[in-house]
Amino acid sequence: MIKKVLLALLIIIPVSIGAGYLYFQQIEKELPQILKVEDYKPLLVSYIYARGGEKIGTFTREKRILTPFNKIPKHVVDAFLSAEDDTFYEHEGINYVAILRAFMTNIKAGRTKQGGSTITQQVAKTFFLNRKKEITRKIKEAMLAKKLEEHLSKEDILYLYLNQIFFGKNSYGVAAAADTYFRKPLDQISIAEGAMLAGLVTAPSANAPTNNPAGAKDRQRYVISRMVDTGAISEEQGKQAVNEPITVYMEEEGGNVAPYFIETVRQILVEEIGEEMLLDGGVKIYTSLDYKAQMDATKQSEEGLKALDKRQGYRGPVKNLTKPEEIDAFLLATRKTLERKKAPVRIITADGGVMPDRPLVVFQKKDETGKVVSNLPEYLPVGKSVEGIVTAIDDRWGVAYVRFGESQGIIDLEDMSWARKPDPNVASENAPAVKKVSLVLKAGDVILVKVKSEVAAVGERLQKEMSPSKKRGVTDPNALKDLPKFEDYAQVTLDQEPMVEAALLSFDQNTQDIVAMVGGKNYDQTKFNRAVQAFRQTGSAFKAIIYLSALDRGWHAGRVIADAPIVFEEKADKTDVEAADGQEDIKKWKPHNYGNKFEGDMLFRQALIQSLNIPTVKILEDIGIPWAIDYSRRLGIFSSLNNDLSLSLGSSGVTLYEMTKVFSHIGRLGKRIRPTIIQKVLDTDGNVVREAISLDKRFEKEIAAVDQYFAEKRKAASAAPAQPTPVDGQQNLKPTIPPIYFDDPDQLIRPSTAYLMTNMLGATITDELGTAARARALGRPAAGKTGTTNGYFDTWFIGYTPQYVTGVWVGFDKEMSLGTGEAGGRTALPIWLEYMKNLHQNIPPTSFNSPEGIVFANIDKKTGKLASSRSKEVVNQAFLAGTEPKELSESTSTKEEADFYKEDLSE
Secondary structure: OHHHHHHHHHHHHHHHHHHHHHHHHHHHHHOOOOOOHHHOOOOEOEEEEOOOOOEEEEEOOOEEOOOOHHHOOHHHHHHHHHHHOOOOOOOOOOOHHHHHHHHHHHHHHOOOOOOOOOHHHHHHHHHHOOOOOOHHHHHHHHHHHHHHHHHOOHHHHHHHHHHHOEOOOOEEOHHHHHHHHHOOOHHHOOHHHHHHHHOOOOOOOOOOOOOOHHHHHHHHHHHHHHHHHOOOOOHHHHHHHHHOOEEEEOOOOOOOOOHHHHHHHHHHHHHHHOHHHHHHEOOEEEEOOOHHHHHHHHHHHHHHHHHHHHHHOOOOOOEEOOOHHHHHHHHHHHHHHHHHHHOOEEEEOOOOOEEOOOOOOOOOEEOOOOOEEEOOOOOOOOOOEEEEEEEEEEOOOOEEEEEEOOEEEEEEHHHHOOOOOOOOOOOHHHOOOOOOHHHOOOOOEEEEEEEEEOOOOHHHHHHHOOOHHHHOOOOOOOHHHHOOOHHHOEEEEEEOOOOOEEEEEEEEOOOOEEEEEEOOOOOOOOOOOOOOOOOEEOHHHHHHHHHHHHHOOOOOOOOEEEEOOOOEEEEOOOOHHHHHOOOOOEEEEOOOOOOOOOOEEEEHHHHHHOOOHHHHHHHHHHHOHHHHHHHHHHOOOOOOOOOOHHHHHOOOEEOHHHHHHHHHHHHOOOEOOOOEEEEEEEOOOOOEEEOOEEHHHHHHHHHHHHHHHHHHHHHHHHHOOOOOEEEOOEEEOOOOOOOOOOOOOOEOOOHHHHHHHHHHHHHHHHOOOOOOHHHHHHOOOOEEEEEEOHHHOEEEEEEEOOOEEEEEEEEOOOOOOOOOOOOHHHHHHHHHHHHHHHHOOOOOOOOOOOOOOEEEEEEEOOOOOEOOOOOOOEEEEEEEOOOOOOOEOOOOOOHHHHHHHOOOOOO
16 A cells, blocks of 8 residues: 555656646746836826926826935835835845745734735736736746846845835825825935835725824834834834824825816827827926916906906805704814815824814914904915804894804904895896895805904994994994904905806917916816817907908098997898798898997097997998908907808807907017917926927817918919009009918018007007006006907907907806896906006016007097197097098087987887
8 A cells, every 4th residue: 555655656746846847837938028127117297387497287197206226215215124025135036934924924813914025026016917816926926026136136126116116196106105195305204204105005095194194103103113123223213203293295286276277288298299108208398387477367367256256146155054063063174174275284193193183162362461363273364265154143233253163253244235136137336235134144054254354343443433323223322332342253254156257368479478377267166178168259359350350441540430320131041931922031130339329420449449339330341241251260260250240249159269369469460479388398308309389289270271261362362363553653563462461471460450450459448438448557558358248148358468468258158147237347357457467567568569651640539630729639549651631620510410320210
């Protein structure tokens, strides 16, 4: 029997050894080639910069900051070695003792509690193998680890490991983790912080300090104890590291600077350099954005929308809370949100707790005399909007008491007088002010409030007022003695989040840079970019194009046109059945001016300044719709345009991008602007991948179609037979080419024509009747045009100086009225004005350059003739040389004749 067993063993053992050899030989053939360190090309972060060098965003699939091994601090390396592989420098890829120890530990625990893989094995697994838990994979891992040790130095293996390992929050590599969690460069990481990072390796998401501070602290303690055991640090250093508070950042840095702009850059670069290079290639993208201008554009848009929103009325509270536990939870959540927004950090203490972990109490700060100096903690500045809950209403003094976080505030009746019920048919100035707090608010209402001051001044104001008791409905003359202690409250105003949207686009007229872009009020709510994607009716803003095109059809600033009622008749579209009866259906259209008033005879310039509809329609009828459409295309309008007289009143849907470019062309004396959005793109070696890219790239097909159209028209015009034209008694044999075609493809219109338009658009600001009179507050030469559509659905203001052009649109995404009287000069222009004021700080006022062929004349504002002693109003007006008036002004019409032209017509 023994002989048979021995014989079987003699057969089985060699066969098994042979089979095992063949098995391992086959596995070895399947092993991938070991990479060289030079071949390591990990996925890298691409950074986006403003034109001043400020970092404004990133593009990445894996956040990684590639760091050479000699730049990684020794104590950081020691933390990982102590925690993961303390015999790294002794073994040759596999630690058999560690494997046996882990096996026994896991048997006792009944689960996988400890791993025995070396760092070299982890590199092999990460770079070459899948994560399936198979015996073959473990064998391949061990074999690869041996090969890695043969081909690479220990430092090279650590370099690969520490740059590739995952730390949670999309961060790969220890340098990226340091930036994500601590916002520090790697060389500034402390022993305590390095140990916390090393503790994340086993479960980066579960033990992330942002998600599980107690778990992160436990793992950190383990790593520090191992560092002490291995002699990497002393016991004293270990104690200090364990007790060191760790400041952890909860959010990524710089994510909301210019989200619509950044997304537009991404869309363009995906087409230009490919998604792989953009997201993984670590390129540096230098854009045209002006950081300061963008921040202010966002601020002014927000403030302009809030001002409009308040004029529309109060839509009511967010909700109402009555249960004490609900109120306490709400206030605590508010405080945490405010603290995180102010300083998005979490401080992890030695016991794994989080600071500040304190009860919710009412904050108040007093000076040495006991006087209250602030009712606001440092994380809640004046001007901040925050959700609060109404705790009480006091109609006697006309105030509402509010709690928000650990603060308490008071709303004065005067600071909520706007809170009428919304009614778009009633102009805000005609709406009655709120007279009683209880008609608007009640206890338990969750509302938005804006902090006005740290200490309420209601009491002081009431004491200073004449007859304050009467004003507040109190008959007792001694009532002021019973004033509440208003100084115990912060002063807040009733606020609410606007529903209306706004877009802003701004170009540098000299460099052609896009310096600011606002695509909407909240990118997180909607990615729709209203600056480049929204096709909205332009209203009167389009009149600038109509009047500009008329200048090249023989019109001039002093030409008289009648602003009188008119009815246009045209054949209506009919079905075949309707047409068969032989009856001709006539459609009537009667345009009206804003306010339904008519001015009678007036000058071409004045009709534009006052943005009158009737003269504009008559001008379009005179110059011809095809001419105006061609002119619009030449100026950069590629959107579909209505082929009827309503074109003159801005009935077509056009983007803010197109309209802002049109006004830029005018301000640039007819020279095309190619708005730059990307200045250059560099690869990781500093080589230029792409030169300057214009936002026109996004509309390449549309713009190319327009350019091709004009190229063909110019070619046809040049090839036409010569038409002799008398010129000073001679015969001019050169064919007449329309003035919108030039040898220079970037010269869109004649410089003189553009300047004449700038001169008149400037008067929309300086003239007392101008629709853009508010823009006078800019305090420097500027030109622009307001726009308002029927029903106050869309409002615009586009204006420019010699340095910058900026367009603003305001409206609802789903078309509805902004409210009676909410025209472009009241909604869009204030945003433009405040933004342009700040944009031009430290820039001396300069006038628009006048090109050759322009002359100036003092004319009578009423007749357009040369001003005389009988002229009541005189203006200095620009003319194309030869078109300026030659006659002196005299009054020839009677008052009765003038009034006749102002009368309305029946339908």
